[in-house]
Amino acid sequence: MDATTILFWIFASISCAAAVAVVATQNVVRMAFWLIVSLGSVAGLYFLLSADFVAATQLLIYVGGTLVLLIFGVMLTATGPYSQIRTSPGEALLAGGVGSLFLAMIITTVVSVDWDSLAAIQQQDPSYASYAHEPGFNPAEEGNTARPLGLKMLGISLEDLGRTDGSLSHGYLLPFEIVSIHLLVVLIGASYLARAKRRSRPDQPS
Amino acid sequence: MECISPLLAAGSIGDFLRTQRVPFCGCELDSATVLILTAIIHAAFLFAMFGLVPFFFIWLERKVAGRIQDRLGPTRVGGRFGWLQSLADGVKLIQKEDLVPSMADGLLFRMAPYIACVATFGAFMVLPFSDGWSAVASDVGLFVLFAILSIEVVGIILAGYSSGSKWSLFGGMREAAQMVSYEIPLAICGLIPVLAVGSLNLTEIGQVQSGWFLNWLVFNSPFTFLAFWVYFTVSTASCKRAPFDLAEAESELVGGFHTEYSGMRWSFFFMAEYASMFLVSLVASLLFLGGWHTGIAPLDSVLTGLRETAAASPGFHVAGYVANLFGMMVLASKGAMLVFVQIWLRWTLPRLRIDQVMTTCLKYLVPMSCGLFLCQIIWPLVVISAVGRSTLVAWPEEMGGSIGERMGRQSVTRPVETDESAGQPGDDIDESAESSPESLPAVTESQDKVSAGSVRPHSVRTAARD
Numbered sequence: 001m002d003a004t005t006i007l008f009w010i011f012a013s014i015s016c017a018a019a020v021a022v023v024a025t026q027n028v029v030r031m032a033f034w035l036i037v038s039l040g041s042v043a044g045l046y047f048l049l050s051a052d053f054v055a056a057t058q059l060l061i062y063v064g065g066t067l068v069l070l071i072f073g074v075m076l077t078a079t080g081p082y083s084q085i086r087t088s089p090g091e092a093l094l095a096g097g098v099g100s101l102f103l104a105m106i107i108t109t110v111v112s113v114d115w116d117s118l119a120a121i122q123q124q125d126p127s128y129a130s131y132a133h134e135p136g137f138n139p140a141e142e143g144n145t146a147r148p149l150g151l152k153m154l155g156i157s158l159e160d161l162g163r164t165d166g167s168l169s170h171g172y173l174l175p176f177e178i179v180s181i182h183l184l185v186v187l188i189g190a191s192y193l194a195r196a197k198r199r200s201r202p203d204q205p206s
Numbered sequence: 207m208e209c210i211s212p213l214l215a216a217g218s219i220g221d222f223l224r225t226q227r228v229p230f231c232g233c234e235l236d237s238a239t240v241l242i243l244t245a246i247i248h249a250a251f252l253f254a255m256f257g258l259v260p261f262f263f264i265w266l267e268r269k270v271a272g273r274i275q276d277r278l279g280p281t282r283v284g285g286r287f288g289w290l291q292s293l294a295d296g297v298k299l300i301q302k303e304d305l306v307p308s309m310a311d312g313l314l315f316r317m318a319p320y321i322a323c324v325a326t327f328g329a330f331m332v333l334p335f336s337d338g339w340s341a342v343a344s345d346v347g348l349f350v351l352f353a354i355l356s357i358e359v360v361g362i363i364l365a366g367y368s369s370g371s372k373w374s375l376f377g378g379m380r381e382a383a384q385m386v387s388y389e390i391p392l393a394i395c396g397l398i399p400v401l402a403v404g405s406l407n408l409t410e411i412g413q414v415q416s417g418w419f420l421n422w423l424v425f426n427s428p429f430t431f432l433a434f435w436v437y438f439t440v441s442t443a444s445c446k447r448a449p450f451d452l453a454e455a456e457s458e459l460v461g462g463f464h465t466e467y468s469g470m471r472w473s474f475f476f477m478a479e480y481a482s483m484f485l486v487s488l489v490a491s492l493l494f495l496g497g498w499h500t501g502i503a504p505l506d507s508v509l510t511g512l513r514e515t516a517a518a519s520p521g522f523h524v525a526g527y528v529a530n531l532f533g534m535m536v537l538a539s540k541g542a543m544l545v546f547v548q549i550w551l552r553w554t555l556p557r558l559r560i561d562q563v564m565t566t567c568l569k570y571l572v573p574m575s576c577g578l579f580l581c582q583i584i585w586p587l588v589v590i591s592a593v594g595r596s597t598l599v600a601w602p603e604e605m606g607g608s609i610g611e612r613m614g615r616q617s618v619t620r621p622v623e624t625d626e627s628a629g630q631p632g633d634d635i636d637e638s639a640e641s642s643p644e645s646l647p648a649v650t651e652s653q654d655k656v657s658a659g660s661v662r663p664h665s666v667r668t669a670a671r672d
Contacts, residue, residue, distance in 0.1 A: 003241035003242060027311065029311065029314065033313075033314055033317070033364065040357070052345065052346050052350055053345075053349065055350070055353075056349045056350040056352075056353035057353070059353040059354060059356070060349075060352070060353040060356060063356070063357055063360065064356055067359065067360055068386065070363070145345060146344070146345040146406075147345050
C-alpha cells in the first residue's frame with residue numbers, strides 16, 4: 001500500500017469519526033471541539049492532495065469560524081457552566097433518515113464514476129496542466145501548486161499556454177468578483193441589522 | 207565508515223533510506239516505509255528545535271528579567287550562568303502531580319495544551335530555515351503558516367473554558383477577543399512585504415533580499431519600514447506577551463487561562479508560547495530583515511554560489527550544507543535578537559488594561575496597517591513614474607543593485623518551442639541549476655543583466671533538501 005493511501009485513510013477515518021462524535025456528544029463545547037478535529041482532518045486531506053491554498057483556507061475559515069461560533073454562540077449566551085443539547089427521538093430519527101439518504105446519494109455518485117478512464121482522459125489531454133508534464137518537474141513536490149489558482153483568479157488560464165488553435169478558456173475573475181460583492185452586501189446587511197435602534201421617543205429615557 | 211559514505215552520497219534522507227536494506231531479513235524498504243521513516247526523521251529534527259528553543263529562551267527570560275530588575279537571575283544550576291535552569295524546571299514539572307479539577311471538563315482540559323503545542327509546532331513545517339531548507343515547500347507558505355498558527359488560540363480558549371474556573375474563563379474570553387482582533391493587522395502587515403516581492407513563498411521572499419543589507423525589505427520603502435514596527439507590535443500581542451498578556455494577567459486573574467493547570471500540561475503552554483515567540487520573530491526576520499542573508503554582499507554571494515553548486519550536483523554536498531547551516535544560524539540569530547527585544551519589552555512596560563488593548567488594535571493598528579497596505583500598493587507606481595526606477599534610491603551595481611530591478615518575475619511555464627535553447631549547458635546561472643523548468647528566456651536575460659552572481663532565480667529548487 002502506498003504511503004499516501006495510508007495517510008489518506010488515517011485522515012479520512014479521523015474526519016468521519018470526529019463527525020460522528022459531533023452528532024453523538026451532547027456537550028456543546030465538546031461538539032465544537034470534535035467539529036474542529038473533523039474540519040482539521042479535511043484540511044489534512046487537502047494538504048495530502050498538495051492543495052495548500054485550499055487547506056490553509058479551510059483551517060483559517062472553518063476552524064476560525066467554528067471558534068467564533070463557539071465564543072459567541074456558547075460562551076456569551078450560556079446560562080449554566082456546561083450547556084447540553086438533548087435531541088428528542090423524533091428529531092434523531094428524522095435527522096438520521098435525511099443523513100443516510102444523503103450518504104447513499106454521495107456513495108452512489110462516487111461509485112458510478114469510472115475513475116480510471118477519467119484519469120486516462122486527463123493524461124491524454126494536451127491542454128491539461130501542460131507544465132506538469134515536464135520531465136523531472138513535480139509541482140506538488142516543489143510546492144508550486146497555488147500559482148495556477150492565483151492566475152485563474154486573475155483571469156489567466158495556464159491551459160491556454162499549451163494550445164495552438166487560439167481558443168481560450170475562462171478564468172475565475174468574474175465569480176471571484178461576484179463573491180466579493182456578495183460579501184460586501186452581507187456586511188452592509190449585517191451592520192444594518194445590528195445597528196443601534198433609534199429611540200422612538202427621545203424625550204423619555206427608556 | 208561504510209555506513210557514512212552512502213549517507214553522504216545520497217541527496218536526501220529519503221534517497222539514503224532507499225539504498226538500505228532491513229538489518230535482519232535483507233529485503234529492501236518499500237516506498238511507504240521510506241516515506242514514513244523520512245517523515246519521522248524530519249519531524250524529529252523539527253521537534254528537537256521546537257523543544258530546545260523554549261529551553262534556551264526561558265533561561266534567557268529569567269536572566270534578562272533578573273538583570274532588568276537589578277538581580278542576577280539564575281546562577282547556580284549547571285555552572286556559572288545557570289544555563290541548565292530550564293532543565294531543572296523541566297525535571298521539577300515532570301515530577302508534579304497532573305491535576306484535573308472536579309469541575310473541569312476532563313477530555314477538553316487534557317487536550318487543550320496539546321492543541322496549543324501542536325499548532326505552534328505545525329507552523330514550523332513551512333518555515334524555510336535556510337535557502338530551500340523547509341520541511342514543506344509551499345507556494346503560499348506565509349498563508350499556510352498564519353493559518354496553522356491561528357489554531358493555537360483554540361487550545362487557549364478550550365483551556366480557559368474547560369477548567370471550570372472563573373479566572374480561567376475570563377482569561378480564555380480575553381484571549382479570544384484579543385486574538386480575533388489582532389489577527390487582522392498581523393495578516394495585513396505580513397502582506398506588505400509580500401506586495402513588495404510579489405510572492406507568498408517564504409523561500410522566494412528570502413531569496414530576493416540578497417546583496418547588501420539595504421536590500422532587506424524593511425528598507426524597501428517607507429511603508430515597509432513602518433510595517434515592520436507594526437508587525438513586531440502585533441506579533442508580540444499575538445504571542446500574548448506583555449504588555450498584551452491579558453489572558454494570564456497574574457495581578458487580576460491569578461494565572462488566567464492556565465490557573466488550574468499543573469505539571470507538564472502547564473509547561474506545554476509555555477513551550478508553545480516561547481516557540482511561537484521565536485516563530486513570529488523568524489517570520490519577521492524572513493519578511494523584513496533579509497532572512498538567511500548576512501547583509502554583506504560579498505559574503506552572501508559566496509554562500510549563494512555554494513548553495514547553487516550544491517543544488518546542481520547530485521548527492522550530498524558538504525560545502526552547500528555548511529552554507530545552508532550558516533544561513534540557518536544567521537536566521538536564528540536574527541530571530542533570537544527579536545525575541546530578546548520582546549523579553550526586554552515585557553520587563554519594561556506595564557500591562558495594559560483590556561479596553562486599552564482592544565483600542566490599540568482596533569483604533570490604531572488596524573487603520574495603520576490598512577493605510578500602509580494601500581500606500582505600499584501605490585508606492586512602486588509613484589516611484590516608477592517619478593524617477594523611472596522601482597526604488598527611490600538607485601543602489602550602485604556593486605552593492606547588488608536595487609531590489610526591484612533584481613527581481614526576475616517568475617513565469618509559470620516554459621514554452622514548448624524553447625526547449626533547444628534551454629538545453630544548452632552553461633550559458634547562465636539559471637540554466638546551470640538543473641531544475642528550473644519555469645523560467646522564460648526573456649526573464650532569464652533580464653536576470654543576467656543584474657544578477658552578477660549574487661542573485662539566485664526564484665524558480666530554482668524550493669523543495670526540501672536535507
